[in-house]
Structures are given as C-alpha cells and as structure tokens.
Amino acid sequence: MLFLVPLWLIEYVNKKLPLYLKFVKVKKIQFLVLAIALIGIACIVPKQHQYISFKTAKEFQAFLNRKTKPYPLLSAHRGGPMPGFPENAIETFENATTYQPVIIEFDVALSKDSALVIMHDDKLDRTSTGTGLVSSYTYNELQKLTLKDDDGKVTTFKIPTLEEVLHWGKNKVLFTIDIKRGVPYEKIIAAVRKTKSETNSIIITYNANQAAKVHELAPDLMISATVKSPEDLERLNQMGVPNDKIIAFVGVSEPSQSLYQYLHGKGISTILGTMGNLDKSAKANKNRQVYRNLVGNGADVLSTDDVVLAGQQLDAYRIEKQLNLKNIKLQ
Numbered sequence: 632m633l634f635l636v637p638l639w640l641i642e643y644v645n646k647k648l649p650l651y652l653k654f655v656k657v658k659k660i661q662f663l664v665l666a667i668a669l670i671g672i673a674c675i676v677p678k679q680h681q682y683i684s685f686k687t688a689k690e691f692q693a694f695l696n697r698k699t700k701p702y703p704l705l706s707a708h709r710g711g712p713m714p715g716f717p718e719n720a721i722e723t724f725e726n727a728t729t730y731q732p733v734i735i736e737f738d739v740a741l742s743k744d745s746a747l748v749i750m751h752d753d754k755l756d757r758t759s760t761g762t763g764l765v766s767s768y769t770y771n772e773l774q775k776l777t778l779k780d781d782d783g784k785v786t787t788f789k790i791p792t793l794e795e796v797l798h799w800g801k802n803k804v805l806f807t808i809d810i811k812r813g814v815p816y817e818k819i820i821a822a823v824r825k826t827k828s829e830t831n832s833i834i835i836t837y838n839a840n841q842a843a844k845v846h847e848l849a850p851d852l853m854i855s856a857t858v859k860s861p862e863d864l865e866r867l868n869q870m871g872v873p874n875d876k877i878i879a880f881v882g883v884s885e886p887s888q889s890l891y892q893y894l895h896g897k898g899i900s901t902i903l904g905t906m907g908n909l910d911k912s913a914k915a916n917k918n919r920q921v922y923r924n925l926v927g928n929g930a931d932v933l934s935t936d937d938v939v940l941a942g943q944q945l946d947a948y949r950i951e952k953q954l955n956l957k958n959i960k961l962q
C-alpha cells in the first residue's frame with residue numbers, strides 16, 4: 632500500500648529536526664530513527680496552533696513599547712498565503728498560526744454599500760472568482776464569490792468582513808490593519824471598538840498626517856508609522872503623535888543599526904518589511920540565515936511573504952537567545 636506523507640508533515644520534520652540537531656549530536660542511524668519517529672508522531676497529533684494574546688490594551692502596548700524583554704515576531708503579509716490558502720482569508724490566517732505566533736497584516740476595502748471587506752486589490756480578478764472593482768459590488772454580491780490562491784486555484788473560502796476577522800482573531804493573533812484609499816478611519820476604529828480589539832490591533836498609516844489623524848480619532852490605539860530617520864519621528868511628535876503609540880515601519884531594506892538603537896532608546900519597536908528583495912535573498916541563500924541576522928541586527932518584527940522559512944530561522948534565534956514569551960499558548 633502506498634503511504635503519502637502530507638506536505639505539512641514534511642514541513643514539520645524540516646522545521647523541528649534542524650533545531651534539535653543543532654544542540655544534540657546524533658549518528659546517522661539515530662537521525663533516521665528520529666525522523667521516522669517525528670513523522671509518526673505528526674501522523675497522530677494534529678497541527679498545533681501558536682496563539683498570542685494580551686489580557687489588556689495596557690499589557691499589549693507595554694510589549695510594543697519594549698517594557699518587557701524583546702521577543703521577535705513575524706508579520707504574515709496579507710495573512711500568509713500559500714498553496715491552497717489565498718491571501719486575506721480567515722482560513723489562511725488560521726493556517727499561519729500553525730507555523731508561528733503571528734501578527735496578521737491584512738487589507739480593508741469598501742463595498743458598494745459601504746461594508747468593510749478584506750481585499751488588497753481594487754479589482755476582484757486576481758484573488759477571487761469575481762471581475763471588476765470591489766466597490767461596484769454590494770456585500771451580498773461579494774458573498775457569492777470565492778477566493779483564489781496565488782496560483783489561481785479556486786477555493787471554497789469567502790471574502791470576510793472586518794468584523795469577522797476581528798472576532799476570529801481574539802486571543803489568537805495580533806493585527807496590523809492596512810486601510811485602502813477611500814476607507815474612512817472612523818469606520819475602522821468603530822469596528823475595533825465594537826469588537827473590543829484594542830488588545831491586539833495596530834492601525835497602519837503611511838505618512839505623518841495620517842498618523843496624526845488616527846491618533847486624534849483614537850488616542851489610545853497603537854499606530855504603525857513610517858520612520859526611516861530621526862527626523863521622521865520628530866515630525867510625528869510635532870504633530871502630536873507620542874512615542875508610546877508608535878511602532879515604526881523602517882522600510883523594505885535594512886536600515887542602519889544606529890536607527891534601531893535610536894528607536895529602541897525611545898521605547899519604540901520596529902517593523903522591517905522583507906516582502907520583496909529580502910525574502911528573495913533569504914530563499915536563495917538559506918545558509919546565510921538572512922532572517923536570523925535581520926532580527927539580530929535590531930528588527931523586532933519581520934513582515935514577510937515566507938512565513939515558513941522566516942519562522943524556522945526565528946525559532947532557531949529564539950532558542951539560541953533563550954527567549955520566551957508568556958503570552959504565547961499552544962492549542
């Protein structure tokens with residue numbers, strides 16, 4: 632009888648064995664036995680989810696303000712899509728938690744009847760069975776569509792609403808909420824309030840004016856703001872955005888360590904976007920441990936399109952540095 636090992640079992644072994652073998656010397660035969668044993672265990676035990684949560688908004692913000700021991704995290708860009716799991720789908724978000732305790736980055740658009748739905752592109756064609764502009768469909772019409780993965784494979788997954796995502800994410804993940812053009816910040820903040828998601832939500836902004844607007848509307852919420860220099864932070868401060876409400880997006884190429892040191896000295900955590908060139912470099916040069924070095928140099932969060940590889944390297948880094956976070960639970 633032919634026994635097919637599911638892809639996730641292979642990934643499980645690939646993830647666990649290197650971490651084990653780094654610290655334990657084994658002979659070849661022991662290695663083989665260990666590999667077979669791990670696959671056998673994985674066949675019996677369902678995939679575990681790594682959930683991260685904070686009891687209060689104050690505790691959440693203290694973590695982001697570096698008042699506790701730093702613990703590097705991954706942000707799954709557009710939720711961590713992979714084969715069979717399309718971007719911006721709740722099922723994809725849930726799948727990402729089987730690899731890492733994650734921040735889920737997702738995109739919010741507006742339907743024709745002003746429903747807040749999760750979609751990156753202005754048009755439906757690339758990621759769903761629909762065609763044309765998202766804004767030309769009502770919520771009910773959008774619910775008749777299903778999502779496609781990055782290879783164009785149609786799934787059974789539906790386009791979720793913002794409230795559905797926020798409800799799902801309670802006590803599971805952290806969020807960075809990317810707001811598409813034309814979507815009022817007021818509606819996003821109202822949904823965060825309604826679902827009591829202040830304990831796990833960060834609002835993404837792209838310039839100081841947007842950051843100031845969000846802080847004016849919701850002075851208690853955390854804001855992701857672009858900070859590529861001390862001058863960028865000074866402008867944010869001058870516009871009334873305080874350091875303790877900022878998590879700094881430092882760009883998609885690695886900044887100087889002096890910028891990390893400057894921001895950390897202000898109690899500000901940093902997000903480095905690896906989607907694009909850094910992800911490509913990491914995949915092409917796995918032995919260089921690109922992701923491990925990026926967090927070692929000062930990045931607190933890596934926003935990546937490769938949750939699997941980045942997660943493996945962050946796991947190794949955390950073990951090496953003996954890092955733990957009490958807010959992570961396995962289920």
